[in-house]
Amino acid sequence: MLDLAIVGGGPAGLTAGLYATRGGLKNVVMFEKGMPGGQITQSSEIENYPGVSDVVSGIELMEKWPEQCQRFGLKHEMVEIQKISKDGDTFLLDTGSETVEAKSVLVCTGSNPRKAGLKGEEEFTGKGVSYCATCDGFFYKEKEVVVVGGGDTALEEALYLAKICSKVTLVHRRDGFRASPATIERVKENDKIELLLESTVEEIVGDKMGVTGVKVETKEGSVDVDAMGIFIFVGYDVNNSVLKNEGGFLCDVNNWGEVRVDLKMRTSVDGLFAAGDVREDAAKQVVCAAGDGATAALSAISYVEGH
Amino acid sequence: MKIVCPHCFQINNIPKKESYAKANCGKCKNSLLQKNLINLGEANLDEVLVNSEIPVIVDFWAPWCGPCKMMGPVFEKVSKNFALKALFAKVNTENEQNLGARFGIRSIPTLAVFKNGKEVDRLSGALDENGLKQLVQKHL
Ligand SMILES: Cc1cc2nc3c(=O)[nH]c(=O)nc-3n(C[C@H](O)[C@H](O)[C@H](O)COP(=O)(O)OP(=O)(O)OC[C@H]3O[C@@H](n4cnc5c(N)ncnc54)[C@H](O)[C@@H]3O)c2cc1C
Ligand SMILES: [Zn+2]
Numbered sequence: 478m479l480d481l482a483i484v485g486g487g488p489a490g491l492t493a494g495l496y497a498t499r500g501g502l503k504n505v506v507m508f509e510k511g512m513p514g515g516q517i518t519q520s521s522e523i524e525n526y527p528g529v530s531d532v533v534s535g536i537e538l539m540e541k542w543p544e545q546c547q548r549f550g551l552k553h554e555m556v557e558i559q560k561i562s563k564d565g566d567t568f569l570l571d572t573g574s575e576t577v578e579a580k581s582v583l584v585c586t587g588s589n590p591r592k593a594g595l596k597g598e599e600e601f602t603g604k605g606v607s608y609c610a611t612c613d614g615f616f617y618k619e620k621e622v623v624v625v626g627g628g629d630t631a632l633e634e635a636l637y638l639a640k641i642c643s644k645v646t647l648v649h650r651r652d653g654f655r656a657s658p659a660t661i662e663r664v665k666e667n668d669k670i671e672l673l674l675e676s677t678v679e680e681i682v683g684d685k686m687g688v689t690g691v692k693v694e695t696k697e698g699s700v701d702v703d704a705m706g707i708f709i710f711v712g713y714d715v716n717n718s719v720l721k722n723e724g725g726f727l728c729d730v731n732n733w734g735e736v737r738v739d740l741k742m743r744t745s746v747d748g749l750f751a752a753g754d755v756r757e758d759a760a761k762q763v764v765c766a767a768g769d770g771a772t773a774a775l776s777a778i779s780y781v782e783g784h
Numbered sequence: 785m786k787i788v789c790p791h792c793f794q795i796n797n798i799p800k801k802e803s804y805a806k807a808n809c810g811k812c813k814n815s816l817l818q819k820n821l822i823n824l825g826e827a828n829l830d831e832v833l834v835n836s837e838i839p840v841i842v843d844f845w846a847p848w849c850g851p852c853k854m855m856g857p858v859f860e861k862v863s864k865n866f867a868l869k870a871l872f873a874k875v876n877t878e879n880e881q882n883l884g885a886r887f888g889i890r891s892i893p894t895l896a897v898f899k900n901g902k903e904v905d906r907l908s909g910a911l912d913e914n915g916l917k918q919l920v921q922k923h924l
Contacts, residue, residue, distance in 0.1 A: 510912040511854030518850025536850055555857060557912040573914055603891040603908025612849040615878070616890045686888055706890065 478578045481777050482570055483507040484558045484719055485585035487515020488763045489753025491542045492770030493583050493777075494551035500778045505550065506577075508570070510557035513546075514539040515587055516754075517763050520630075521611040521637040526763055534611065538763070558719050561727055563746060566784070580784065581748040581777045584720065584736060585770060588713035588754040588761070593625055597681030597688075598709070605688025606681060607708050610634040614641045617706045623648060623691050625678055626710035629656040632664050634710055639669040646702050648673045648693055673702075681707055715755045731757045742773035748780055786837045787868060790819045793828060795835045804868055820863040821872045825880050832873065834901040839870045839923045844887070844894045846878045851910040852893045862916045870920050897923050 480502040483490045486509025494507045507513070517523060520535035529538060547553065560571040561582055570577040590608035592598060598606055607613040614637060622642050624635040627649035633656075639645045647664070652674045654661050664670055676695040683689045690703045717734045720727045728744040728751075729737040735758075736751035738744055744751050752769035754761050759769075785800045794811035807816040824832060824842065833840055843859055845852035863872035877884040877892060887896065887903075897905040897919070907919060 510858070511851075511910065512857055514850065514854065516850075518853060520850075534848065536848065536853065555861065555913070557914065603894060603906075604888075605890055607891050609849070609851065612846070612851060613891045615846065615848075616884065687890055 478504070478567070478580060479506055480504045480579070480781050481506075481581050481583060481774075482568065482577065482579035483583045483585060484561065484570070485509060485515070485587055485716075485753070485755075486513035486543075486553065487585060487587045487753060487766060488517065488539075488542070489585035489587070489755075489766040489770035489773075490515075490583070491546040492767040493585060493752060493774040494770075495546040495549065496771045496774035497777060498549035498551045500774060502778055502781060503550070506552045506554055508554050508556050508558050508572075510555065513543045513553060515766075516589070519609045519611055520633075521614070522633060523763065560722070561719050561749075562722055563727065563749070566748070568748065580781050581750070583742075583750040583752060583770075583773050583777060584744075584755055585751070585753045585766070585773075586716035586719060586755050587766075588715045590710065591712045591714050593678070593709050593711045595625075595678050595681055595709075597683070601681055601683050601688050601707075604686070605683060605704075605706050607706060608710070610637050610708050613706070613708075614638050617642050619643045620705045621646070621703055622706040622708060623678070623702055623704040624708045624710065625649075626712075627651060627654045627656070628710065628712070629660060631710035632656045632660045634708060635670055636660070636663055636667060638708065639667050642669070642706075645670045646673060646693075646704065647671070648676050648678055648691075650677050651675065673700075678707075713754065713761065717755060733757075735759070740772075741776040742769055743776055748777075748784075750777055786835050787816060788822075788832050788836050788871065789814070789816060790822050790871070793822075793832065798868070807868060817867045820867045821860055821874070824873045824875050824883075826882055829875070829883060830901070832871070833898050836871050836898075837900070838868065839904075839920070840898040841870055841872050841920055842896045842898065843872070843874045844877050844884065844889045844896070845874060845892055846876060848878075849892050855893055855910040855916075858911070858913050858916060862913055862920070865917070866920055869924055895919065899923065 517535035750773040752773040753766035789809040791814040792812040
């Protein structure tokens with residue numbers, strides 16, 4: 478039986494693994510369906526992780542984490558957990574092919590870019606519709622693209638795309654941005670970025686090869702914008718499906734499906750913890766996810782030692 | 785059945801069986817069961833695609849792509865389950881820009897399935913182990 482099972486290997490899961498093993502727990506496994514690192518590896522730049530003062534890509538930031546975090550015995554299993562349930566005092570983790578038992582569980586499954594629900598979005602995903610500028614910007618060198626969204630991520634990725642593409646049209650439904658003032662300033666000053674504010678994308682249009690443009694509803698009426706790519710950054714949905722059991726969630730979640738925790742990252746179920754983007758009121762930042770992971774690990778240690 | 789050796793790219797003709805205890809390449813003598821992941825570029829892609837009578841699963845990726853990196857070890861792990869059933873191949877779209885353009889790649893990772901040289905399926909976005917196995921299974 479595992480002392481602690483960690484589900485998810487982003488900043489929260491990795492940090493938790495480091496603290497749990499270094500803090501004395503022996504049998505700790507981090508279940509991460511792919512290579513550890515988490516969603517920040519999709520980011521072109523991160524400049525707000527203290528101590529890393531060079532502006533680095535998300536991949537660069539995360540490169541050294543697994544080695545350090547596994548130094549004290551944390552094991553990584555490349556498995557996607559299907560379901561977490563509890564039987565008496567024991568947690569059961571369904572891997573799809575077997576059931577793993579654990580004394581305590583920490584959920585750090587993070588979040589995923591939200592779909593905007595636009596007409597044509599599904600049809601053209603992978604054929605011009607993208608949620609990752611770092612991954613796909615390269616295929617739009619000197620081409621025109623559209624960015625949808627008005628938060629920090631949308632603006633930062635628009636700036637990144639402006640370095641590669643000939644033109645970036647930023648479509649945002651409000652007239653102001655919800656982003657850091659410095660980033661907003663840089664966007665406004667960039668002459669490759671055209672702003673369409675108080676506007677919404679009505680439809681993504683294209684042909685057999687993929688996207689050719691978008692129809693945008695503006696205050697002045699409908700306009701057609703030529704674009705080969707449309708990059709969507711409209712927020713995140715938390716990955717909570719592992720907590721779904723017959724008759725609802727294993728523990729309390731809020732209206733958005735985010736896991737309720739206290740200041741020690743304890744959920745409503747004894748021995749079950751949550752950390753990072755998946756918890757309610759998360760700041761959705763790497764440094765916060767890492768901090769949560771550490772807090773949760775310390776709580777898990779005292780829980781396991783008390784049992 | 786024609787099989788391209790993942791070690792030396794020699795075309796081997798081997799009998800079609802449910803399972804194989806042993807199979808070695810006629811040229812380089814290496815086991816056809818041990819390695820099942822190759823890198824493809826403009827120089828060898830067509831040759832491999834037309835000379836494989838088993839499906840070829842191609843992963844279009846690039847070094848700067850987080851989801852591609854995440855899926856890398858999954859792709860390699862799953863490849864081992866399908867030796868002589870489906871060939872797994874990777875195309876680095878940074879180095880192989882002509883191939884990226886030829887196949888209209890606009891998003892990575894993109895997985896494409898080829899049968900007898902023809903593309904029969906395509907999916908974009910990273911897959912986990914089960915998802916990838918299902919995709920391959922569908923085309924066996
Ligand atoms: C484009 C972009 C730009 C960003 N920019 C910044 C920035 O500049 N600064 C900043 O601080 N933050 C930034 N963020 C936010 C930051 O990436 C997240 O807040 C942080 O990664 C959250 O960490 P986490 O560990 O909670 O979850 P995640 O990083 O989402 O990691 C969760 C992990 O769990 C795995 N997983 C999920 N479900 C399962 C399962 N069932 N079984 C096994 N494994 C599973 C996933 O594969 C994933 O690796 C950005 C995010 C994006 C997408
Ligand atoms: Zn050979």
